[in-house]
Amino acid sequence: MAVTIRDVARASGVHVSTVSRTFSAPHLVNAETRNRVLAVAEGLGYRPNRAARALTTGRTHNLGLIVADIANPFFPPLIKAAQAQARERDYHVFVADTDEDPVLEQELIEMLCKQVDGVLLCSPRLSNRVIERLRAQVPFVVVNRRVKGLATVLMDVGQGVRAAVGHLAGLGHRRVALLSGPAGSWTSGEIRESAAERAADLGLELTVLGPNAPTEQGGLAAAGAVAAAGVTGVLCYNDLVALGLIEGLRERGLDVPGDVSVIGVDDSLPGRLSRPKLTTITMPTAAAGRMAVDLLLASVAAGEAAPRTTARLETSLVIRESTQRASSP
Amino acid sequence: MAVTIRDVARASGVHVSTVSRTFSAPHLVNAETRNRVLAVAEGLGYRPNRAARALTTGRTHNLGLIVADIANPFFPPLIKAAQAQARERDYHVFVADTDEDPVLEQELIEMLCKQVDGVLLCSPRLSNRVIERLRAQVPFVVVNRRVKGLATVLMDVGQGVRAAVGHLAGLGHRRVALLSGPAGSWTSGEIRESAAERAADLGLELTVLGPNAPTEQGGLAAAGAVAAAGVTGVLCYNDLVALGLIEGLRERGLDVPGDVSVIGVDDSLPGRLSRPKLTTITMPTAAAGRMAVDLLLASVAAGEAAPRTTARLETSLVIRESTQRASSP
DNA sequence: GGTAGAGGCACAACCGTTTGCGTTACGGTG
DNA sequence: CACCGTAACGCAAACGGTTGTGCCTCTACC
Numbered sequence: 001m002a003v004t005i006r007d008v009a010r011a012s013g014v015h016v017s018t019v020s021r022t023f024s025a026p027h028l029v030n031a032e033t034r035n036r037v038l039a040v041a042e043g044l045g046y047r048p049n050r051a052a053r054a055l056t057t058g059r060t061h062n063l064g065l066i067v068a069d070i071a072n073p074f075f076p077p078l079i080k081a082a083q084a085q086a087r088e089r090d091y092h093v094f095v096a097d098t099d100e101d102p103v104l105e106q107e108l109i110e111m112l113c114k115q116v117d118g119v120l121l122c123s124p125r126l127s128n129r130v131i132e133r134l135r136a137q138v139p140f141v142v143v144n145r146r147v148k149g150l151a152t153v154l155m156d157v158g159q160g161v162r163a164a165v166g167h168l169a170g171l172g173h174r175r176v177a178l179l180s181g182p183a184g185s186w187t188s189g190e191i192r193e194s195a196a197e198r199a200a201d202l203g204l205e206l207t208v209l210g211p212n213a214p215t216e217q218g219g220l221a222a223a224g225a226v227a228a229a230g231v232t233g234v235l236c237y238n239d240l241v242a243l244g245l246i247e248g249l250r251e252r253g254l255d256v257p258g259d260v261s262v263i264g265v266d267d268s269l270p271g272r273l274s275r276p277k278l279t280t281i282t283m284p285t286a287a288a289g290r291m292a293v294d295l296l297l298a299s300v301a302a303g304e305a306a307p308r309t310t311a312r313l314e315t316s317l318v319i320r321e322s323t324q325r326a327s328s329p
Numbered sequence: 330m331a332v333t334i335r336d337v338a339r340a341s342g343v344h345v346s347t348v349s350r351t352f353s354a355p356h357l358v359n360a361e362t363r364n365r366v367l368a369v370a371e372g373l374g375y376r377p378n379r380a381a382r383a384l385t386t387g388r389t390h391n392l393g394l395i396v397a398d399i400a401n402p403f404f405p406p407l408i409k410a411a412q413a414q415a416r417e418r419d420y421h422v423f424v425a426d427t428d429e430d431p432v433l434e435q436e437l438i439e440m441l442c443k444q445v446d447g448v449l450l451c452s453p454r455l456s457n458r459v460i461e462r463l464r465a466q467v468p469f470v471v472v473n474r475r476v477k478g479l480a481t482v483l484m485d486v487g488q489g490v491r492a493a494v495g496h497l498a499g500l501g502h503r504r505v506a507l508l509s510g511p512a513g514s515w516t517s518g519e520i521r522e523s524a525a526e527r528a529a530d531l532g533l534e535l536t537v538l539g540p541n542a543p544t545e546q547g548g549l550a551a552a553g554a555v556a557a558a559g560v561t562g563v564l565c566y567n568d569l570v571a572l573g574l575i576e577g578l579r580e581r582g583l584d585v586p587g588d589v590s591v592i593g594v595d596d597s598l599p600g601r602l603s604r605p606k607l608t609t610i611t612m613p614t615a616a617a618g619r620m621a622v623d624l625l626l627a628s629v630a631a632g633e634a635a636p637r638t639t640a641r642l643e644t645s646l647v648i649r650e651s652t653q654r655a656s657s658p
Numbered sequence: 659g660g661t662a663g664a665g666g667c668a669c670a671a672c673c674g675t676t677t678g679c680g681t682t683a684c685g686g687t688g
Numbered sequence: 689c690a691c692c693g694t695a696a697c698g699c700a701a702a703c704g705g706t707t708g709t710g711c712c713t714c715t716a717c718c
Contacts, residue, residue, distance in 0.1 A: 343697075
């Protein structure tokens with residue numbers, strides 16, 4: 001069936017080890033021989049079998065990328081960037097979706113770990129305990145979560161959140177709400193903390209509503225509570241929630257931004273294309289994906305001695321159309 | 330380092346082959362022995378090395394999934410479904426992004442093919458010739474493209490397109506435009522053909538504008554041409570293009586649906602969340618993902634004798650807010 | 659001219675599993 | 689009692705590469 005290193009060796013009259021070295025250590029083989037081998041390999045359509053190589057080298061040249069929900073528009077740009085970066089480094093990436101289920105998440109990691117050199121965990125819902133136990137089996141890099149002693153890429157959402165709360169205050173809003181995210185979400189905790197702090201500084205009254213599903217439905221379902229809370233400004237866990245909320249408010253006869261100003265988080269595609277265009281906090285997802293891959297590869301190369309770097313990426317408020325001056329009460 | 334089958338064998342006092350069989354052919358080993366081995370394996374945290382297994386069995390239990398652009402909201406639901414279905418069958422999936430580049434697409438396939446049992450090609454831009462050459466190396470299933478002699482999952486967009494053109498005609502539109510998609514796209518061809526045919530039947534004047542990039546920018550850039558064409562109804566290659574077009578028309582002082590009715594294709598998230606909500610043609614992406622995986626796995630199991638099934642999935646028009654009765658001229 | 663050193667290659671062991679075949683022990687059959 | 693089938697397991701050869709070691713040959717140097 002497939003052409004192996006032995007076929008190439010036979011056809012070019014050298015030993016398999018020479019063929020192997022022409023690919024993995026070219027400087028150890030005579031230029032003339034090397035060219036002949038390369039030509040024969042090319043002619044036969046030889047491609048090294050990575051599984052076999054992995055067996056001896058212990059490196060699969062594969063990465064795992066685990067996200068809560070591929071269909072959540074926050075993730076695709078990250079996946080795209082990670083995958084592209086990995087390819088540049090001659091790595092391929094398995095993508096898996098946990099459906100926001102911690103049990104499935106753990107199973108996935110355990111299934112994947114023998115097959116990859118490292119795993120990228122994006123916004124994991126797993127407990128830190130479990131993650132720390134698992135890290136003995138395979139190098140991790142975690143995105144948007146702090147885990148003691150693990151390399152981490154953080155999007156500093158607090159920065160943007162403080163700006164967002166300031167923005168609302170500047171527009172004259174006094175009573176604002178926060179739609180928090182799922183229970184295990186680190187980002188949600190960060191948003192909440194920064195918002196509470198800044199709101200206190202500015203003398204705003206902040207109502208926290210949640211947890212909410214990180215989806216359009218989550219926002220839609222929260223519309224009633226928001227309307228009842230009598231607030232004029234809302235910060236949402238993500239853009240999807242914000243769009244759902246806007247829809248729900250509209251159903252209740254409330255206009256955005258006329259009656260209520262709404263701010264999202266993540267600046268994903270739907271918010272940029274919606275009407276009104278969503279005021280939101282940009283998350284550097286593509287950069288995070290690339291950086292996470294590089295950190296992970298560094299971890300893989302360093303082995304035990306891997307530096308447990310924490311990279312912080314900046315976020316910022318982008319003001320569009322879903323916020324405006326509070327109507328005088 | 331990692332615990333191997335030998336460690337388990339030693340610790341449970343049997344030969345490695347017995348351990349191997351406890352996992353891959355349990356009926357061949359005594360119940361008592363089996364339980365002992367299983368207990369020991371569990372205790373040691375043994376996980377079979379899939380690369381090693383792949384080496385002897387010739388099955389990697391991996392699949393490749395290649396799409397043009399992960400960040401295009403059309404794909405994530407498909408990826409999600411495919412990946413979930415694969416996992417149920419004990420398969421993992423590599424996801425790769427070609428950036429709409431045929432050359433990269435081919436390279437990717439060649440890199441991946443030694444590492445997977447089969448490849449899922451979604452809306453490939455590759456020429457049929459190349460695909461047919463490549464299929465000798467690895468089983469394929471193609472989504473949204475016809476390739477002679479290959480298993481295929483088709484979303485029958487023609488169905489929806491005919492309904493869409495009928496819908497426009499019913500609303501009194503006489504001059505309509507079609508924003509076509511990228512050059513190599515099969516879907517774009519189908520849309521064009523069905524639209525032309527139905528438009529002729531109904532006596533509509535159809536202007537085809539394109540090719541356009543399958544993105545928001547593509548639609549935005551086409552707004553001028555649409556405005557100049559003096560049409561009152563537009564069918565777009567996909568929802569992103571439609572949303573871009575709506576934005577572009579608005580910049581030119583044209584209201585949707587007031588002045589121009591716009592219809593998208595694919596019913597992806599941004600269109601459902603936009604204002605006005607997009608009238609569009611639903612594409613059964615999740616079902617296509619699942620079906621493609623099943624077809625591919627069947628192909629893998631059958632080997633050369635694989636049936637080259639063609640599955641046709643239905644599409645339909647969903648009428649929302651971006652279309653309305655033509656303003657009387 | 660003898661020897662040291664290095665370049666270039668072959669040899670073979672090894673990575674972790676699977677699997678065809680051989681061996682043993684045992685129960686049933688004629 | 690001889691024979692056979694079968695259940696349960698061990699043995700060892702693959703699978704397709706990598707890599708440490710050793711042999712040979714050629715060049716350079718004293």
